[in-house]
Amino acid sequence: MFFPPQPQHAAQRSPIRGPALPIGLAVTAIGVLLSIAGAPIAASAPAEMAMPEPLVVQEVPAVEVGATTAADPCSEPSVLEAIAVADDSAIIAGFGGGESFRAAVVAGNAPCIALDDPAHVWVVVNKARPLAPLSFAPSSLADLPLQMTTRSGQARTDVAAAVGEMADAAAAEGAGRIGANNGYRSYDLQVATHASHVRNSGQAGADASSARAGHSEHQTGLALDLVACDSSCGAIESFGATVQGEWIAANAWEYGFIVRYEQIGSGITGYKPEPWHLRYLGRELAAAYHQGGYHTLEEFFGLPAAPDYTH
Incomplete structure (x- = not known):
């Protein structure tokens, strides 16, 4: 039997009796009937009933965990x-x-x-990382521009210039005058220094307060011990509680220095706290150390703790 196409009047037909069909199914059913009758299906579902766009899944390249992409x-x-x-x-x-x-x-x-190259400011020297060679000496030394309380009054040229600038800034800001107990110590002098600590405190006591020769930052020319000098210079042990010591703890990083041995890092370094012992890193590394909240060079460079000598 032939049913003439009447797509224009489909909406005027009598409602279908019986259970109501969902709109989507009704539209589909009408389309099927018209197709059977030979009527062309020229119109799609109304705009408000438009079917959603098909979901397109894009493949994401796999990224290897821990891969390093930096040049x-x-x-x-x-x-x-x-x-x-x-x-x-x-x-x-x-x-x-x-x-x-x-x-x-x-x-x-x-x-x-190389963190074991003593010619560079980033060298790390500790109880597990001796100098190479053990008798290393800096190629260039200059007199420290500070009042000294010992004859060990030199440091690397860049260190001497930086500590002079720092001491001038402390004085200008009303923090008092800064002097030094010692700077560079040679291998032979460190042998004698450590031996005197052993005589006074025993081996364990000496190792907690003085580096063995070949393991000392003083031997690199990058370290110095400060003292507070007002009418006269005090001892290094009292430096931390002075106005100068407080100023150094807060400001030394701006001039390229860090306080190398803090209380919080004693379990890593194996040394008692020494607020007087400064280590020069240069302004760039000292700023990164300070801003990162580090308290030991071992943590800063991701190195193992070194509380004890390995040999």
């Missing part, structure tokens, strides 16, 4: 040029600054940086 900073021309002239500040700048340098070293992405 090797040691291949950068600026870094290579700075290494050629042994310019530590320029090398660090070539990495993108102090924090980027630290992060690259910790991630193992800095093959041109």
